Amino acid sequence: DQQVKQNSPSLSVQEGRISILNCDYTNSMFDYFLWYKKYPAEGPTFLISISSIKDKNEDGRFTVFLNKSAKHLSLHIVPSQPGDSAVYFCAASTVTGNQFYFGTGTSLTVIP
Amino acid sequence: ETGVTQSPTHLIKTRGQQVTLRCSSQSGHNTVSWYQQALGQGPQFIFQYYREEENGRGNFPPRFSGLQFPNYSSELNVNALELDDSALYLCASSNNRGQDYTFGSGTRLTVV
Numbered sequence: 001d002q003q004v005k006q007n008s009p010s011l012s013v014q015e016g017r018i019s020i021l022n023c024d025y026t027n028s029m030f031d032y033f034l035w036y037k038k039y040p041a042e043g044p045t046f047l048i049s050i051s052s053i054k055d056k057n058e059d060g061r062f063t064v065f066l067n068k069s070a071k072h073l074s075l076h077i078v079p080s081q082p083g084d085s086a087v088y089f090c091a092a093s094t095v096t097g098n099q100f101y102f103g104t105g106t107s108l109t110v111i112p
Numbered sequence: 113e114t115g116v117t118q119s120p121t122h123l124i125k126t127r128g129q130q131v132t133l134r135c136s137s138q139s140g141h142n143t144v145s146w147y148q149q150a151l152g153q154g155p156q157f158i159f160q161y162y163r164e165e166e167n168g169r170g171n172f173p174p175r176f177s178g179l180q181f182p183n184y185s186s187e188l189n190v191n192a193l194e195l196d197d198s199a200l201y202l203c204a205s206s207n208n209r210g211q212d213y214t215f216g217s218g219t220r221l222t223v224v
Contacts, residue, residue: 004154006154036215041217042218043116043118043202043215043216043217043218044155044202044215045215046213046214046215089154089155091154097168098145098160098162098167098168099145099157099160099168099170100155100213102147102154102155102156103154104153104154
């Protein structure tokens with residue numbers, strides 16, 4: 001049972017425009033969420049996180065939005081750069097949990 | 113500060129064999145988690161070790177086992193390898209849950 005879903009396997013965006021990556025979850029007990037970026041032949045690299053007490057967290061060009069009622073989070077990248085081209089995973093965890101549940105990833109391509 | 117290192121980077125094994133994968137945790141981290149990432153999927157939690165004890169397990173059979181050593185490094189052992197065990201195996205170390213959760217680059221296991 002996939003508790004975290006990323007329904008868009010791929011996304012292409014022009015350089016300088018906004019990239020929006022979406023993630024849905026089913027478990028209402030999830031209270032901590034992460035976005036990871038993964039380049040080929042490398043492990044996932046932490047990008048940004050958000051806890052359920054917030055609805056927005058910003059770090060430079062990256063902003064994560066959390067809509068708890070809709071069980072939805074999104075990652076906004078503004079402006080998008082070619083170096084952002086990678087696979088992005090969202091992951092979720094519970095306050096008592098010891099594991100992260102990952103989505104299947106969205107492959108972002110930023111076109112120069 | 114060293115990151116999470118995994119060895120080997122690539123491995124080819126024959127069905128029925130046994131394999132041991134190794135992970136050195138990041139300095140200051142005492143918890144190690146192992147994930148399996150099949151092609152086109154997100155990482156799936158195998159188990160976590162904290163203070164040399166298993167601290168949670170995902171939906172993996174007993175032929176997947178692990179160890180954590182006093183220096184917090186860890187091993188993942190898989191017995192009776194099956195073709196479906198072919199995947200990228202990721203190790204992540206952390207101190208507090210979800211904080212500074214850092215992945216290694218992974219070991220690519222191919223079972224033939």
